[in-house]
Amino acid sequence: MSVLRPGPLTVLKDRGRPGRAALGVAPSGAADRGAFDRANALVGNAPGAAALEIVLGGLRVRFDAPAVVALAGTDAVLTVDGRPTGAESVVRVAAGAEVGVTAPRRGLRSYLAVRGGFAVAPVLGSRSTDLLAGLGPPRLAAGDVLPVGDAPPDAASPGRAGRAAAERGGDVAVLEVDLGPRDDWFTADAVATFLDAEYTVSPAGDAVGLRLSGPALARRHTRELPSEGVVRGSVQVPPDGMPIVFQADHPLTGGYPVIAVLTPASADRAAQLRPGRRVVFRRAA
Structure with a gap:
């Protein structure tokens, strides 16, 4: 997958690096764990597969091979070659297609999962970007290429996950x-x-x-x-x-x-x- 435009801030996240406090390493991981888990469940990934955490949308990528993707976390819209898809739905993407994430009206962080997860090299057992410690892959930039992993043979089939409502802007x-x-x-x-x-x-x-x-x-x-x-x-x-x-x-x-x-x-x-x-x-x- 090639990054065409990263938006304001897009980073890789998984379940983080728990249990490494003795080394001076904090857990990090996805900020909204429920939304992260829903995105992975939708595409049939094993729990904890690396996904993209996208702050305020604006992401645009191209898939070089057919893929199965899903977006969760906000009311941002996932587009394929400019066409909008349904909310928190499983989307099959053809090779060469451009996938975008619009700016959400409500909520802050969206999660884009791909079946097989993003297979960058782990650092201390995790593919999470830790912005404070400077661990893991850097924030995404235009021109970056992220490998997509093979779905494990025992992974669940793509399906539906329970959807949480995005934060409503005018409420407390x-x-x-x-x-x-x-x-x-x-x-x-x-x-x-x-x-x-x-x-x-x-x-x-x-x-x-x-x-x-x-x-x-x-x-x-x-x-x-x-x-x-x-x-x-x-x-x-x-x-x-x-x-x-x-x-x-x-x-x-x-x-x-x-x-x-x-x-x-x-x-x-x-x-x-x-x-x-x-x-x-x-x-x-």
Whole structure:
């Protein structure tokens, strides 16, 4: 497959590099794991096959051989030689066809999967691009050629996967959390504010962290916190009191207290939030 136009940001993602923290390597992987899994399921891939994570669309590629592809994650439209296809549907592509991904109206990250996955050389067991650590393949550029792997003989047949609705632009996004491990570092009023107030997604966010603006969260303790491990979905609060939600390319450790951690489904939802979206946090049921 040849890249004709990469769009604003397109990278390769799989399930990442879990279990390598002792080497100083964070997991990375797909930002919206549910959408990534749906795209792979649609084309019949084994779980975790490498797919393209496309921020705000704009991708255009050419397949040099027949392929089976699917797009998931946003309401972006997959086109084949300029013709639109159905939402989250399995599309068979002829050799030489040009496949495009339009800019979504809602949502941020789309996932383009091809049957067989993208067979670039893995780095530390993963084909994921980690933008923070600089590991894995670089972000896509025009002229890049990505090999497509052979579908394993026991892979599922292409089919339908359950579809999740794209984030709606005018609504408040609800992110469910479990409090802790450092909620006791904040005043009772700050914890109550965190679970009640609205925050707004800042333009400064990226695949490392989603920065929010809104009511500042006051600490009970002002002493320094030794760096400790963080995970995807950790809500860290720096001295300015503005929450930061760690995303897929988060660092291994953080030096500010984590007031709460998003549920896996809410971490996926956070990965689709654009700047300007309003957010509220709620305790997980």
